[in-house]
């Protein structure tokens with residue numbers, strides 16, 4: 861119980877030529893975020909909150925929802 865496995869591991873072995881091929885990253889993070897947004901949208905759908913702004917509770921433009929069903933904020937609260 862409670863042995864700190866995982867995080868405390870040694871850093872990736874440094875200084876090998878193999879590292880050059882290791883340049884994924886940005887894309888996988890993007891996809892992860894996208895997945896979380898979709899899951900969050902599904903949860904809101906479940907609770908009947910889908911289509912409402914997370915911040916002020918206003919309804920979100922239907923057009924915007926159709927364009928991107930995972931939007932979380934109305935036009936007013938959205939950051940550019």
Ligand SMILES: [Zn+2]
Nearest residue numbers: 913916934937
């Ligand atoms: Zn709002």
